[in-house]
Amino acid sequence: MPEQKVELIIIGDELLAGAVKDANASWLADLLLSIGIGVLRVTFAPDDFKELKEILDQALARTGFVISCGGLGPTPDDCTRRVAADLFDRELYTNKRLLNLLAERYKKLGRRFDRIARTQAKVPRGAELLVNPAGAAPGVVLKDESRTLILLPGVPVEMQAITETALRSYLEENFALSAPHILLLRTVGTLETGLAQRIRPVLSRFPDLKVAYLPHTGTVDLRIQASSERKKSQALKEFSRILEDDLYAVGRKELSEVVGEMLLNRGQSVAVAESCTGGMLASRLVDVAGSSRYFLGGVVSYSNRAKQELLGVASGVLELHGAVSSQVAKAMAEGVRERFNSTCGIGITGIAGPGGATRTKPVGLVYIALACKDSVRIKRFVFPGDRSSIRQRSVIAALDLLRRYLFRLSS
């Protein structure tokens, strides 16, 4: 962990009631680590003056540096500003510039700027404000000889906007930070245990590398920390060699983005025919902005009738082999490729459960076919997990099948 440490306090009754999920802690921790600040502890605190004061006070006593999220809104239960002023023994005053900014914003949104809304312009004396490019409440920095407390709003888009701009500059100017040498390697196709075996020889030669395994549904990320940039480049070279084409990205790229770029670079296009995944593969491809340049469309052929009429799957094939079969996956891939006139077609058919299993075809059985210019590949899987997990794994496997095919095409 970097030398500079911080504690995070995430504020809100609804978090403690389990009514909303927090996304701020992990986002902030990730960004802070990347610039050289390690998170020692995260605490979820209630919207309660006394309790919050105790939590902030103790955290400041431990590390001297705390960032909080939430409780900056205009309603009476938002008490972070008051608690912070109390902890630093400062008066809350109405900041004129902030008041004007808020008045303008409310006018623009056509909302009444009433007494309650005005309370948002109150800040502790001597605080530094961090501009909020995405909303009303600015970030607030409070400092004394031994303590720094930074208040951020709890709305994720506002918190992120402040952090990426004003807060980041503030931190880089006011702390002596050294960013760690972290490498994120994203892999698909090998389980955690298999990966561990494969990379063991590298780790024995580079014993000061620290490796964390981050398994997701269908993929595993490796987060590798090196002691220098030079060692980081060495590690990248070694791991790339060992992982071969199981390594689909270095850094925060999604599999769908990687596949999209490869399709573009190679002048290829794709259309998809989905049964059990039911549109999830298409949706994943469309997640990527600009995907219309290579993704031509898809058919969700949940019924046999749709498989026949929209994809041209022969009724004889359906009768002979059943809807969940390699033959039908192949016919779907070929059919959708033809219908959309794409260079590649993908067909997925399977049993996502909980119902639908037969004596010979268990829940989790999925066939995925890739039909391209002069080849058809078909893979059979029996995925573990529930309906959602089986569908997600199918989508990953389909994207990966396409990726490995494109990998072998010259770009």
Next chain:
Amino acid sequence: MPEQKVELIIIGDELLAGAVKDANASWLADLLLSIGIGVLRVTFAPDDFKELKEILDQALARTGFVISCGGLGPTPDDCTRRVAADLFDRELYTNKRLLNLLAERYKKLGRRFDRIARTQAKVPRGAELLVNPAGAAPGVVLKDESRTLILLPGVPVEMQAITETALRSYLEENFALSAPHILLLRTVGTLETGLAQRIRPVLSRFPDLKVAYLPHTGTVDLRIQASSERKKSQALKEFSRILEDDLYAVGRKELSEVVGEMLLNRGQSVAVAESCTGGMLASRLVDVAGSSRYFLGGVVSYSNRAKQELLGVASGVLELHGAVSSQVAKAMAEGVRERFNSTCGIGITGIAGPGGATRTKPVGLVYIALACKDSVRIKRFVFPGDRSSIRQRSVIAALDLLRRYLFRLSS
């Protein structure tokens, strides 16, 4: 908050590095609240003996009751068992029954049951074990005169399985709990501010109801806490009257489930034609197990060519009005209804951004059409937010359009 309080400690270095998102805290908090246990604080703690010991010790001193998640695995960084034994001054011993269970499990999975794996059978003397129906590590309960500490594994599926069975029984047997009277009302179609105005008259007549607004993308949940079951039923009646058909569910039901049940009850079926949502609506419908009984399939018609060839949208309509137009949405809905022979057809066309806007058609412009037996409805939206938010709001709006139509059909 209920009288019985607990603190949650979520353990793992990767959480503090922002590398994984925690889902355990909110899940646990929600379940605990429902049986009458309020969460006072949540702390994310590192895999570090000293630090974790301090965090657990302080939490136990504050509330006397702590539940932890994580750090029960076999690797050396998993130290929760050792810390707990130390805090309660108990020896760790190898539990024979657990050892046999683990050996069996490893054998079944075809994995080697080595020295490291065996450490999972170590538990503090005098601990009660909570059976894990989904994995190797059982829950562990440690008690003395004033303190109760419960250790749960961090893998969500295992944590949940133990909590829903053995832990829940344990808590109900060992604590005097009274479940709170909570009503979850899920709404769609009115913003938070509008909802607040509409429900104000009810709240002024029932001043002891506590209302929390939980906004999601495109929907708003109201969590209402009443002081008795009788007041809860009254509240349900009043709110149902005021919210009318903006209220889509009472309790944890998804909009797609509600629509699915309505389709089934009314003997209707649906097929969908998607442009900007790109399969997301189909995928949401398929999320529901058994959806094949009413969801017939869909077409993702990202290109104009697909709109023409697969959905029969006339090229003249596309040329005259452009792909993002009410006319094309209507033609897509009618086309997909005909192709799949469903009673209802939905067409969505829009600009999800960031590119694709024109002088007259901004990012966020979405047309949604619903074609049924003797009617077509078309709605125009300009959704705020980014690509992902616009697509999600489009899916919600489409499901809601269908729901409101079905609402008026007699079942």
